[in-house]
């Protein structure tokens with residue numbers, strides 16, 4: 001295995017090993033995967049379903065099936081379903097490496113074609129970023145004016161505002177679009193692991209470093225590296241990062257060989273870096289290097305005009321992904337979405353739409369299918385009761401009666417009718433209150 005890995009490394013091919021279809025889907029979503037090598041007879045899932053699903057997640061990924069004792073008709077079926085190639089096990093690593101290189105070449109041609117088409121049309125393809133509000137138009141214009149330039153960009157904004165989406169759209173609208181976009185979540189690893197993730201390590205660099213590892217900076221060569229949650233990086237890793245930014249070279253952990261890279265750096269955080277600088281938790285010189293251009297993604301509460309557009313975008317997405325048949329959302333439900341302040345921003349809205357779509361039995365999202373936190377948080381003047389969680393049933397009843405009487409301007413007969421109880425019952429309850 002190590003020998004095979006060495007061969008792949010020599011050819012600068014990073015390898016991820018997973019053990020289930022679900023892991024393949026998850027990895028595809030977050031890692032820069034070009035090729036999947038996979039056993040033809042998968043347990044628990046039909047090969048055609050598997051192929052369809054991975055093509056939905058990443059249309060340009062290529063799949064090579066390997067199989068022991070497969071028939072010619074299996075191979076023909078797989079190719080018809082869109083597999084790139086099919087090999088009988090055992091297969092020589094050298095042959096595999098060549099197949100992989102060929103598949104990557106095919107992808108690059110595909111990406112170059114798209115790039116060319118975009119240039120011919122003379123426009124950027126920003127359709128994935130939904131937002132017609134003024135603040136989002138400003139962000140989109142800023143992206144389009146800097147994407148083609150080779151500057152580093154710092155993207156800030158609250159959680160769930162779309163920072164990663166902005167980073168991707170910068171990369172995919174830059175001359176580096178056909179080269180890798182590599183993400184590192186700086187908050188997800190402790191210091192040692194993060195350094196080996198970023199810079200790679202040599203065999204034997206530390207206990208457990210059984211084989212040499214190519215780091216993400218190397219994988220991102222000629223492309224873009226996206227340093228997410230940069231505010232979580234420790235000071236000692238910040239110094240090493242600063243050197244790469246200044247000198248464009250580094251060594252793998254435990255190694256002497258100097259590796260030169262040509263990389264564009266995008267960084268993101270939801271923390272206040274100026275405050276971290278004041279607290280001496282973030283280096284000012286690194287901040288200046290990263291913050292050549294600053295993009296602040298506004299919170300959703302400051303661009304509520306975008307909510308209807310985002311909702312219909314998410315409805316389309318989930319209809320496709322989960323095979324739902326929702327046609328829209330009614331006025332009441334939309335008003336509730338517009339009234340809410342969305343502390344979790346676009347991601348929270350996306351989750352709310354998904355939850356409502358799962359519950360709605362018909363073709364329309366109605367208010368009652370929205371998550372309960374949205375219904376409870378509505379302002380008093382809307383058509384909803386506001387009942388704090390700690391209320392007892394009796395207190396809640398009192399609140400509902402009070403609210404209804406307020407609405408009927410004290411008219412008890414009308415209130416009783418609205419509440420679905422008799423006038424006498426209502427009078428008794430008011431007396432007891």
Ligand SMILES: Nc1ncnc2c1ncn2[C@@H]1O[C@H](COP(=O)(O)OP(=O)(O)OP(=O)(O)O)[C@@H](O)[C@H]1O
Pocket residue numbers: 128129130131157158159160161162163164165166270310313346347350
């Ligand atoms: N303008 C937008 N149009 C369409 N989808 C969006 C938009 N903004 C964000 N999203 C969606 O919202 C979700 C959150 O976006 P993203 O991951 O880019 O946010 P983030 O700012 O990086 O969040 P965090 O700080 O939590 O990492 C994603 O599913 C993304 O596709």
Ligand SMILES: [Mg+2]
Pocket residue numbers: 163164228
């Ligand atoms: Mg993010």
